[in-house]
Amino acid sequence: xxxxxxxxxxxxxxxxxxxxxxxxxxxxxxxxxxxxxxxxxxxxxxxxxxxxxxxxxxxxxxxxxxxxxxxxxxxxxxxxxxxxxxxxxxxxxxxxxxxxxxxxxxxxxxxxxxxxxxxxxxxxxxxxxxxxxxxxxxxxxxxxxxxxxxxxxxxxxxxxxxxxxxxxxxxxxxxxxxxxxxxxxxxxxxxxxxxxxxxxxxxxxxxxxxxxxxxxxxxxxxxxxxxxxxxxxxxxxxxxxxxxxxxxxxxxxxxxxxxxxxxxxxxxxxxxxxxxxxxxxxxxxxxxxxxxxxxxxxxxxxxxxxxxxxxxxxxxxxxxxxxxxxxxxxxxxxxxxxxxxxxxxxxxxxxxxxxxxxxxxxxxxxxxxxxxxxxxxxxxxxxxxxxxxxxxxxxxxxxxxxxxxxxxxxxxxxxxxxxxxxxxxxxxxxxxxxxxxxxxxxxxxxxxxxxxxxxxxxxxxxxxxxxxxxxxxxxxxxxxxxxxxxxxxxxxxxxxxxxxxxxxxxxxxxxxxxxxxxxxxxxxxxxxxxxxxxxxxxxxxxxxxxxxxxxxxxxxxxxxxxxxxxxxxxxxxxxxxxxxxxxxxxxxxxxxxxxx
Amino acid sequence: xxxxxxxxxxxxxxxxxxxxxxxxxxxxxxxxxxxxxxxxxxxxxxxxxxxxxxxxxxxxxxxxxxxxxxxxxxxxxxxxxxxxxxxxxxxxxxxxxxxxxxxxxxxxxxxxxxxxxxxxxxxxxxxxxxxxxxxxxxxxxxxxxxxxxxxxxxxxxxxxxxxxxxxxxxxxxxxxxxxxxxxxxxxxxxxxxxxxxxxxxxxxxxxxxxxxxxxxxxxxxxxxxxxxxxxxxxxxxxxxxxxxxxxxxxxxxxxxxxxxxxxxxxxxxxxxxxxxxxxxxxxxxxxxxxxxxxxxxxxxxxxxxxxxxxx
Numbered sequence: 001x002x003x004x005x006x007x008x009x010x011x012x013x014x015x016x017x018x019x020x021x022x023x024x025x026x027x028x029x030x031x032x033x034x035x036x037x038x039x040x041x042x043x044x045x046x047x048x049x050x051x052x053x054x055x056x057x058x059x060x061x062x063x064x065x066x067x068x069x070x071x072x073x074x075x076x077x078x079x080x081x082x083x084x085x086x087x088x089x090x091x092x093x094x095x096x097x098x099x100x101x102x103x104x105x106x107x108x109x110x111x112x113x114x115x116x117x118x119x120x121x122x123x124x125x126x127x128x129x130x131x132x133x134x135x136x137x138x139x140x141x142x143x144x145x146x147x148x149x150x151x152x153x154x155x156x157x158x159x160x161x162x163x164x165x166x167x168x169x170x171x172x173x174x175x176x177x178x179x180x181x182x183x184x185x186x187x188x189x190x191x192x193x194x195x196x197x198x199x200x201x202x203x204x205x206x207x208x209x210x211x212x213x214x215x216x217x218x219x220x221x222x223x224x225x226x227x228x229x230x231x232x233x234x235x236x237x238x239x240x241x242x243x244x245x246x247x248x249x250x251x252x253x254x255x256x257x258x259x260x261x262x263x264x265x266x267x268x269x270x271x272x273x274x275x276x277x278x279x280x281x282x283x284x285x286x287x288x289x290x291x292x293x294x295x296x297x298x299x300x301x302x303x304x305x306x307x308x309x310x311x312x313x314x315x316x317x318x319x320x321x322x323x324x325x326x327x328x329x330x331x332x333x334x335x336x337x338x339x340x341x342x343x344x345x346x347x348x349x350x351x352x353x354x355x356x357x358x359x360x361x362x363x364x365x366x367x368x369x370x371x372x373x374x375x376x377x378x379x380x381x382x383x384x385x386x387x388x389x390x391x392x393x394x395x396x397x398x399x400x401x402x403x404x405x406x407x408x409x410x411x412x413x414x415x416x417x418x419x420x421x422x423x424x425x426x427x428x429x430x431x432x433x434x435x436x437x438x439x440x441x442x443x444x445x446x447x448x449x450x451x452x453x454x455x456x457x458x459x460x461x462x463x464x465x466x467x468x469x470x471x472x473x474x475x476x477x478x479x480x481x482x483x484x485x486x487x488x489x490x491x492x493x494x495x496x497x498x499x500x501x502x503x504x505x506x507x508x509x510x511x512x513x514x515x516x517x518x519x520x521x522x523x524x525x526x527x528x529x530x531x532x533x534x535x536x537x538x539x540x541x542x543x544x545x546x547x548x549x550x551x552x553x554x555x556x557x558x559x560x561x562x563x564x565x566x567x568x569x570x571x572x573x574x575x576x577x578x579x580x581x582x583x584x585x586x587x588x589x590x591x592x593x594x595x596x
Numbered sequence: 597x598x599x600x601x602x603x604x605x606x607x608x609x610x611x612x613x614x615x616x617x618x619x620x621x622x623x624x625x626x627x628x629x630x631x632x633x634x635x636x637x638x639x640x641x642x643x644x645x646x647x648x649x650x651x652x653x654x655x656x657x658x659x660x661x662x663x664x665x666x667x668x669x670x671x672x673x674x675x676x677x678x679x680x681x682x683x684x685x686x687x688x689x690x691x692x693x694x695x696x697x698x699x700x701x702x703x704x705x706x707x708x709x710x711x712x713x714x715x716x717x718x719x720x721x722x723x724x725x726x727x728x729x730x731x732x733x734x735x736x737x738x739x740x741x742x743x744x745x746x747x748x749x750x751x752x753x754x755x756x757x758x759x760x761x762x763x764x765x766x767x768x769x770x771x772x773x774x775x776x777x778x779x780x781x782x783x784x785x786x787x788x789x790x791x792x793x794x795x796x797x798x799x800x801x802x803x804x805x806x807x808x809x810x811x812x813x814x815x816x817x818x819x820x821x822x823x824x825x826x827x828x829x830x831x832x833x834x835x836x837x838x839x840x841x842x843x844x845x846x847x848x849x850x851x852x853x854x855x856x857x858x859x860x861x862x863x864x865x866x867x868x869x870x871x872x873x874x875x876x877x878x879x880x881x882x883x884x885x886x887x888x889x890x891x892x893x894x895x896x897x898x899x900x901x902x903x904x905x906x907x
Contacts, residue, residue, distance in 0.1 A: 097868065097869060097871070098647070098871050099868055101647065102647035102648075105648040106647060106650075122648065125648040125649050126648045128649060128653060129648045129649045129650060131648060237849075299740040299741075299759075300739070302762040302849065302850070302851065303740065303761060303762060303849070523644045523646065523874070524664070526871065526872065527664065527870070527872040530869075531674075531866075531870065534853075534865070534870070538850040538851075539850075541850035541851065542850060542851060545762075565668060565669055565670025565671075566668065566670045566671060567667075567668060
């Protein structure tokens, strides 16, 4: 009897759950139908004569950090102008590294719009596999082609086939030797300026002096805003590629940048193997190891991710930051500055922080392209043309610091671009409600999710004669006049930004911008590289957290011997050659620019 | 007349067996679709496959990737370390496979019904929690700022947080413990069912003969469970190399990778994380071959020693 009851109950459970799942699916599909219909209607009512049919564009975007339909104010602008919506497909969000790219390209359709890297022969492979569309005829009358023909031609040499398959990013009209970043270099030693002030503005001659200063700061500022213990250094592992990013950044303080397993000095004068015991990378590991020995490294470094670390910066829990977007941009709010707290760059006398130069030939490493199976390629070409126009740059580039839509966040006043009250509240990326006629919703959620820098942010916008980067506007720089800002400016002799400070000290390593991309390497090299980098990254972490000097040395030896045994020399030879080629192409880019 | 009836019988038999055959067709199709069809992917191990290109556009390289696996000493040493881990984890899993038996036997002796049910439910539940969630529980408990470390620091037992997750000490043991926590109750279910099937008269007879509880366990319950135990044991041996990757994937980090990287995880790390799909395919092919070999050996041993076989 009991068994029978049980079996009936089970059957009922299965049936009911079946019904529910059925209903659920039906419900959601009919919902989808409805919303699609609604959108369609809206599309028809606000009909843009040029684009009669409302479409949804799948954007495969390697740069995006948001996945889904573009919403908010940017979505509304795109809809009004092009009668379409953007469905962002973001490998960064989906996770699994390259998996999404591989599965989608195996299916023969990456997306309608494609924003993707071209290193390692990927561009030619995509063209061969028939994933990209030749845009030559679509772009023939467009401004983007007229204005940036040199850059576009240069990038399409990678395609291995006649035609325009992609448009490079960050195109600049300035010299490759000018810093592209605007106000901040790629890395600089940003510290909690209040703690540095308490320590008495100690001068630092070498990297090793920085340790002493960190120690003093950790003692004089032991607690964060929420009373948590502070640490001078906190690391995370999400972005580790060929090497540990936390250590590479320290090498970048001395003007080096990575290319495979080598570090290249900005001017090309020095090319180092990262595993060499007396190189910059191992020096950086040793620095982090010593910092950890001195109790300066956050023990959670080994397990936390970027988001957790960002929250710590928001709380002022980490006293130094090498990236301007990590410490300063999340913590230096008006309130914190009024309290005299915030991250500002200090200067180590023998350092020369690395900074990318302007890409006068465009940055061919990242391109935007139209997929070979795109629904309405002409409209997408129009959209791309708009993205590369000054207006498109102001609006879409807001995600990277441009001014936003004129009339909403900024306006012209007495011949200068100034931020509106709304702009002051909303920029750079704040949770402020957008007026209904601009699409409503939160400003932050409505920012362009494309995350593509089409033009160089430091270049001049012909619409307002200011750089695209809003923080560089004369009217905005004048606003940096709190006691906190003035203290820093006075200390550095009136400099108004880190780049200005470093330029004055003649200590900025600008690597000339070039369209150089790493050529395709054989699968053997790729396989070896992947095996070696796991060893390098893992052992780097173990070295930083080694118990003592002996263990540090033994892990270093383990790393060197293991990668060597795997066949590291072969990979290194490729990287060395690439590094030399890149240096040569930098020299060429500067020459070409000067001859223009 | 007789001939006719034989013929009729044959026809009837034939239609009957056809009918029966139709009944199993769906399962044959499913088996083919999910177990044999995917094998065509093995072809990738003979090509130099580069994802944006189609397979036809890639170069045929023959046995190159198989050679790469044994191309140099360090590579071989890495493989040996991976195999060591795989064998260690599997052996630990087999060595602890008697625990569910004991658990089931002892649980069966609990006379308080609601308590027995409660224990069974609570021990079965973890099986339904995915490893990702198990890891997040482990993380909140054992990370450097997790509950355990905070508690120990607050009561003053330790000064520096103990590194439970990001250290390489006792990795095998920790992994086995997590596996047991998750799988013990679930593993016991089959034995509980087997116990329910034991003839109650055996116990009555034993009781009449004056056997106590432990004697009954030893003399009746455990011997009755042995056939089930051996079938499961054989199956776990054939899965020797298949110790799954989810658990090790979520728990892996730079510090414990040397000892946590089992074969499946190694294949994943090479193929998905490292992007060398062809090499990973070659590796997993070798794995399948070794697995088949192991199964045959175990089956032979079982046939010789117990007279039972599973294939």
